[in-house]
Amino acid sequence: MLYPLLCIVGPTAVGKTTISVETALKIRGEIISGDSMQVYRYMDIGTAKPSLKERRGVPHHLVDILLPHEPFSVADFQSEAFKLIPQIFSRNRLPILAGGTGLYLKAIVDQYNFGEISANWELREKLREQANSLGNQHLYRKLRIVDPKSAEKIHPNDLKRIIRALEVFLTTGRPISSFNELAPEKRFPLKPLIIGLTMNRSRLYNRINLRVEQMMAGGLEQEVRDLLKRGYSPQLVSMQGLGYRHMINFLKERYTKEEAVELLKRDTRRFAKRQLTLFKRNDKIVWIDLDKYLEQDEIVEKICYFGRNI
Structure with a gap:
């Protein structure tokens, strides 16, 4: 038996959350978050x-x-998702993977084999210290030498993935790119449909700018202050996420608040561009151009039409 899975992906601020919830309400779905930051408590605004109101009763x-x-690694995500999919299906509901973390999508659909690669926390910390003292580019150059295939797919500023790729190589002697798909007999029995949401680039960038302003108005600065008061280090992976590192730099007086906000807008736009570039390489995605629809209901109906045929 193949488990059906509807995936709704796209760049940040394109509208995945609302559309995923509306779709879930229409076709009795439950949402598996494919966002690498939403796993963390106390980190809501950034x-x-x-919110519970926005989820409208749909399980997330x-x-x-x-x-x-x-x-929380991509391997952890894959393991949890592979547990959730049959559980959701057993309730006669459709699992819906919704989010913008491209590697999470690939971990599920392409079923990368992470089982052989255990975390080496001591090595990971040493690599992070090298990045702090010598810069991200130092580690990226190392990666290009030992695993050029992975280096092509990883942005030079994506420190988390650079460190992970180097960690795997230095621990196993094999590039992380060699741990690609599971053998056919080990694959999770899955029948996925991937819907990609896109829109005009300038419209998307305007939405991103507006979202950042709404985050600031909604209390992003205070959220970061509260996290620091709770004792969470600015060096944590979670605290290096978009918005959090910008507010930390403002609070440490490295930027003015206005500079931090403008940098956050810029970096989020760049992040969205990288997301689109990654997703566009995936020929399994069925794209929906949101600019071609006047009403959100039309978009949801189109997704539901595809979803009913999984």
Whole structure:
């Protein structure tokens, strides 16, 4: 038996949350969050985490499951998602993977084999210290030498993935790119449909700018202050996320608030561009151009039409 899975992906601020909830309401779905930051408690505003009201009674999984200092890898996500999919299906509901973390999508659909790669926390910390003292580019150059295939797919500023790729190589002697798909007999029995949401680039960037302003008005600065008061280090992976590192730099007086906000807008736009570039490489995605629809109901109906045929 193949488990059906509807995936709704796209760049940040394109409207995945609302559309995913509306779709879930229409076709009796439960949402598995495919966002690498929404797993953390106390981090609501900067992650654009949907409120209980916005979820409208639709179950959301892998949201608020960890404290900000707790590690959560793509392998952890894959393991949890593979548990959730049959559980949701057993309730006669459709699993819906919704989010913008491209590697999470690939972990599920392409079923990367992470079982052989255990975390080496001591090595990971040493690599992070190298990045702090010598810069991200130092580690990226190392990666290009030992695993050029992975380096092509990882942005030079994506420190988390650079460190992970180097960690795997230095621990196993094999590039992380060699741990690609599971053998056919080990694959999870899955029948996925991937819907990609897109829109005109200038419209998307305007939405991103507006979202940042709404985050600031909604209390992003105070959220970061509260996290620091709780004792969470600015060096944590979670605290290096978009918005959090910008507010930390403002609070440490490295930027003015206005500079921090403008940098956050810029970096979020760049992040969205990278997301689109990654998703566009995936020929399994069925794209829906949101600019071609006047009403959101039309978009949801189109997704539901595809979803009923999984």
